[in-house]
Amino acid sequence: MAGYDTFVSPDVVRRTRPLVTMVTVLLGMWLFGNLYEEIVWIPRLIAHPRAGTLVEAFAPGSPVYYYLPWIPVAVALAGLLRLRFGALVPSRIRRSWTGAIGALAVAMAGKAFLIIEVNPVFRDPAATTRLVHDRAILWASCNGAVIVAVATALVLLRVTPRLR
Template identity: 35%
Template structure:
């Protein structure tokens, strides 16, 4: 029973991590922060076009299922390194996301505040891309680590 519950949690966590990874990969490829900055949106982080709107529903589920997967799989000694890596990488991805939201996204999305001059806007967009690439590695590696759980027959 516990093995099935762990497998279900792992699947849910992997789906959440895939949503997170491919959403950020899409934003990277089509340069979403630059598009948002060019539009000069108003209305803050929940304005139309804001990425927050499609991450808010999935973020808590992804974090919760990943941590629950770690907790339910911890009894398997052979899986502990992969579970530890998955937990740390997921937490790193969440921390990087928090940093980006606070230091870049809110500034680009807040049309009510002090206007962003073109040079600052360019610096913010470049910072977003640098940090996002690190986040992509962390989230992708977390999914790979979760996938590695249960591969061995040892307990």
């Protein structure tokens, strides 16, 4: 019967809902933080490239405090959801959760690249305005891919079991 593959017991829905909700909230924080960078911070830096504009990684106001504690927790919870409940849900939902974890891996790799390779240029007071501008363009492009990956993960994780 078509569509039957999406239905599961009420117990599985009840047991997965808290994890799905926590992951959704945490990934939503990540998504909106990246959107803020993409819409507010990066266009300003592209329009007026100045070296030394980014606060130090652990200085007050650094986005590290916004991202660092929550992103690994969200990714770990998404993995826990898949590992703990993957065998209890239909294959379509299991594939969706696996795809979400893949999208999160892409997002984390993109963000790691930006933080390790691009951020130091923004902090370097000796960087030329041309270099800062070029790296801001690179940041906007890669950060856009991160936004798409996190949004994709959110959509795929929201494919939750439905009651029979």
